[in-house]
Amino acid sequence: MTNESKYRFVGTRPLRHDGVDKVTGRAQFGADFALPDMLWGRTLRSPHAHARILRMDTHRARALPGVAAVVTAADLPEVEPGPGPVNLRDLSCNVLARNKVLYHGHALAAVAATTEALAAEALELIEVEYEPLPPVLSLDDALAPGAAILHEGRAPKRYKVSGPTNVAARCEFSRGDLTRGFAEADLLLKRSFRTQTVHQGYIEPHAVLAQTGADGRSTLWCCTQGAFMVRHYCSALLGLDSAKLRVVPSEIGGGFGGKTTVYQEPVALLLSRVSGRPVKMVMSREEVFRATGPGCATRVEVKLGARRDGTLTAARASLWYEAGAFPGSPVEPGAMCIFAPYRIENLFIEGFDVCCNKPKTTAYRAPGAPQAAFAMESLLDELAQVLKLDPLELRSRNAAQKGDQLAYGPRFKEIGLTETLSKAREHPHYKAPLEAGCGRGVAVGFWFNAGMNSSATLHLGGDGGVSLVTGNPDIGGSRASLAMLCAEELGIEVERVRPVVADTDTAPYTDLTGGSRVTFATGMAVVEASRKLVAELCARAARIWDCEPAQVTFHEGRCLPTAASGLDHSPLSVAELAARMAQTGGPINAQAQLTARGPGPGFATHICDVRVDPETGRVEVLRYTAIQDAGRAIHPSYVEGQMQGGAAQGIGWALNEEYLYDENGALENAGFLDYRIPVASDLPMIDTVLVEVPNPTHPYGVRGVGETPIVAPLAAVANAVRAATGVRMTELPISPPRLLAALGLKQNGGAR
Amino acid sequence: MRRVGRLLTGLMDSPARGYEAPDSVEQAVALLSAHGPAARPLAGGSDLLVQLRAGLQKPAVIVDLKRIPELSAVVLDDEVLRIGAARSSAALREEPSYRALFPGLLEACELIGSEQIQGRASIGGNLCNASPAADTVPALLVNEARCEIAGPEGRRFVPATEFCTGPGSTVLGLGELLVALHISRPAARSADAFLRFTPRSEMDIAVVSAAARVQLGEDGRCLDARLALGAVGPTAFIAEQAGDALRGVSPDDAALERVAALAREAAAPIDDKRGSIAYRRQVAGVLAKRALRVALARAAERTRG
């Protein structure tokens, strides 16, 4: 691969920059920070899923020796919702409940004390009087006539309804003439699909250490996907001047979208301000499950019209996504993604954001897309079956191409869907024979990928090495890929680039790490900054050679005179120029900042083989292949790792993962024992095939790669189960009891 | 910035301020008697420490049993395998002759948690913790293990079938501890097997488990059959009628289906987050016949005792 490549580093597999720190334990994660005189904070959480707070008395807790601060929502300023995409008032109420608790585990007070045990003891002394309200625990509950309303008196967005509703917003996308499209079809299929609330499964619980000085300046150490995001939310919620808050991101033990908001961070700051001492808060695993944002439960109804040859003539989808306690489910991205992989002339999509008494959902890897793809790709599988078409052929016939318009407006530039489909058909996996009782399924996944704002700073050291400073916490290998882009541009060894994830006072502004955007967007900033650095190096060489900068060119890490200049100087390497910085004009640094446009959409095709135990309903994944267009794989091992990780999470989501709530809305499986993410022995080696259709807007052709791989597996697994058993599972997870019940229904001649 | 091991933190935060590590059974009994219910014996700690951290147990004194040689020893003589109650399951796995004799019991040991957990988890702890879902217990039951107990009154033996009296409770009285498990060598043409059902392949808790032991006659009929079920009642138990149904008959598919039906009937599970009553009953039948099949195949191969 590297031999034929025009690049020296891009596409190779160097050791990761963060590897040694992680395997030796030197890396510092969120809970690893401590300061002298530090207090421990703990959170009081609601024992009701839905209740009015009638009275709260913290006197006895305050009086407990060793307790230094007790805070409630009364200590937070009332904030306006604000103009941004996140409603700050809701965020404030999520951080510390005001008037009402909206889920079992909702924070409503916090204590800082000299030990964790004392803080926990103090929590028990806080008296709260509740007026319990009926809990709304599902979409069906929430949408039922006469349902209890979470946010009384709040009008839904873009949705007209008489009377109170738990629907917080509606979105709609349409094109063409749906009626005509369905009339042109030879075949109509319609089905409804459901998925349950799921956890991102990051291993590191949320942790924070806050320190506030008498001068009002604060520092916050925490594990997060975005230090600037934390700074913004904390200062907004506390009414602080953001210039007085420095946020230091720790090494991060997984996020997958789950660390794109704040929970304890503002509370720890508040406790620290009140007590005048540093305050540390570390969530238990149970708190992570009960009270942080999960991936949302959904119901998706799809109707497809197709001609006998498989051409899709029309498609309609309605999506209902649980937002949890506050508005803001990813139903809109779900609605935008559901038909994106296909060229369909006539379509109509509507999405509903529905509140219920569960924690406010937050992002989970390609937020909203896997649930939508589960519905669409399952129904396509059924269509292929009815039409007796190969399921990949059916998808190829309808696959979106360059120039096709998306339901939400833009047209595709270069995309690699067709390539992933044909690679899938050629793959030995797709042709391998299957044993009895086994089945094979395929599915396609799509994700937009994000651009947003990024910056990067380069500092050239006297040794010729470069510090590469950004503010993007590295959740998927971005340090390695950014360093490789920099090394490629500067022609220096990858090891000589030192990628640093810096704090908010040190790093130039960047949006959070999410949307698979860092290697793409921050990578663009790195390339631009590197080119500025090269220009400066050429200027320095020109100064040494006493010629015009235009007479100097840069090639493979060295400045040399251009052929046209007629000059004859021996080339100067980056290290040589670095050594002479002081004599040639002083330090050499470069910076670039941009709003990255044109992120390349990511497409994947997955193939899954399963065996089903007909007597227990247990599904075993035997073989799995993920094929994805990466645009350009900067560090292929990392890209493959992303594809394997996404597939593993998707398989878990398909087979066993779900939050189990009791009738009062208490979470029954708040831990990894009974919330079953797959363990290594549950999975086969996940085979990967990289497709590279360069994204024309990125200097190296990069597309985001981190989220696309979780979109296809839900349906790939369900389709494989269908092939193995003849039973179509329209509800996830396909856990053994659920599948056995469905198999029993089939045997007894029940529905389907 | 120092990092403190989480389990240790658990111990330190717990109200258990006392930690004793006696090196004889007599000392351990004296400590347990002196402190009464405020003392808890500690073997591998893979149950106890979890319970401490969750605040489910608040002992004042912890009596670590691992320094007592008798509790860590495993001895195999001509008649009996004697397993010290605090011996880790990983250590048991290392001796191939135990596996040759009791493959089912060793299968159960290998299913406990993970490699790391097995390095700590003892069979004694598994039994004394008295979880209805404990993996080694059904295998101990079908192998007619005898529990050697030491207490203020001296030693006594209790059959494993009577040791657990309910979820989390045992026959152990004040000051008593489990010293060892005694299991007789299997007869010729007999063997055991253990299967459990979990949605995940490891790091999971049995939804249902089944252990079987059979002895075949020269004619291929079943001379003896014992079936134990786990996680489908307040304790693991022997499904008497299911085992009896196989005695004296030739163990063909029809016979095994009859056993499966009897196992389903014997199961008395509860509905919880790990499985419904109906599902557990169904799977109890499936595991019963599958475990018996494995045991039968093994028994047919084992020509010597």
Ligand SMILES: Cc1cc2nc3c(=O)[nH]c(=O)nc-3n(C[C@H](O)[C@H](O)[C@H](O)COP(=O)(O)OP(=O)(O)OC[C@H]3O[C@@H](n4cnc5c(N)ncnc54)[C@H](O)[C@@H]3O)c2cc1C
């Ligand atoms: C991650 C994880 C996974 C697990 N997976 C499984 C699994 O798959 N299957 C399974 O069955 N279990 C599992 N367990 C539970 C546990 O590991 C087992 O029950 C183990 O065998 C307990 O042994 P121990 O030596 O660690 O017991 P300990 O925790 O030391 O003791 C358990 C209990 O027995 C008492 N006790 C111990 N020894 C004696 C004695 N000699 N006399 C009197 N009382 C005594 C203790 O006081 C305590 O109440 C798991 C635990 C964890 C943490």
